[in-house]
Amino acid sequence: MNTLDQAVAALLAQVAEEVILPRFGRLNASQSEEKTPGDWVTIADRESEAILTDALLQLDADARVVGEEAASLDPSLIEAVARGRVWLVDPLDGTNNFADGREPFGMMVALVEDGVVQRGWIYAPMTKRLCFAARGAGAFIDGTRVTCGERPARQPIATYSNYWFSGADCAAIERKAAGTLDLRHGLRCAAAQYAALVDGTHDIARFERIYPWDHAAGSLFLTEAGGQVARPDGRLYALTDTGKGLLAAAASSLWERGAHVLGTVTD
Template identity: 60%
Template structure:
């Protein structure tokens, strides 16, 4: 790990111990609320984002911080994320799982410059595991370099979330995937879903929503491990592109196979 990787890892672990893990499975009444139907935010999200923002500014004062909860209060923060140097923060990814007292949930940080993600960190507070990647450097799990190979199954495992799409669209995808992909419900946690593509638990992941704090770190982690992440038309993923629909796969070949099913 580089000195910055060690600093970010220490910050993530410290914030998790202070603001997240003590509340896991112990949420009190009033500790959570719905930002929108089915989309929860908790006191742990808000407190951990403040702590992370302060810590990241200390690590790199020249980079501004753009966090999920800050953007929920002020959406204009997203207007210029394609310019300059910035930290992208999802302080508690998989909040719905966390609020229900179940795993997976995680923490996501990415460092971007002029719309290009240069570094990404995905932290599992329960396992104390860090996945991180640097553009042109590679992908690592707790400092050990990793490569994605896929599950090796004859029917590749493809995950998606029915929750964020219409029942009609989900039914169309299920019908088209028959005999080509084995569809499974996604984890509803990008911090866990992207590593699952690299360690062989799944081969493909289709994401409907593409908020930058959810995908910046994970997309880089999969790509640097040899996988492919792109829009369904094959276009590149950029953090300043607000379009819906993103397809990630353990290998370019698996991406092509899945795109033939999922592209509409």
């Protein structure tokens, strides 16, 4: 990690310690609200994004900052993430978990140049674990280089978020997975989900929402470790993609197995 990488890592740890952790399990009713049905934001999201935005601009004055909460107020910001040098910020990923007083939740920052993710940081405030990746230079957990791949000693563990699908679609997924995948519910936290694909906890993950701040850092981290990320139909993932659906796996062979079950959901 170079000086900039270390500065971002230290910034995430500081904001977690000063803004996020003191509020975990201590939010009152006035400190959280629904942005849209089922999608929560808290005072910790907003305060941490404000601090991160100011600090990242000081680290690189030539870059713009696009944060999740700013983009929720001005969706046109998403259209600009593929132009120029941009910090993408998810100040508190897994907010629904956080608001309920449970884990996992995390923080993510990515540095993007002309739509290509160059560096990504994923920080877990509770464990203080840092996942980091630099394009062409590998993926690291707490400074140790890591790789991922198939784990032949077990049936692949695949996660998906059943609340996004109808009962019929969930039944179809269960039928397809039988004898092929060990199917489990998603973590409701992309920061934790991408880390789980690399550290061996999970093998395949289907995401529905594809906002760029949810996947920029994680997709780089996974692919630099040897995994694969693509739209469920096999198209390459781009930060400006719209719609729903993203499939990630610890190896290309696992991605293919996941696509058979979780790609086209309905029979």
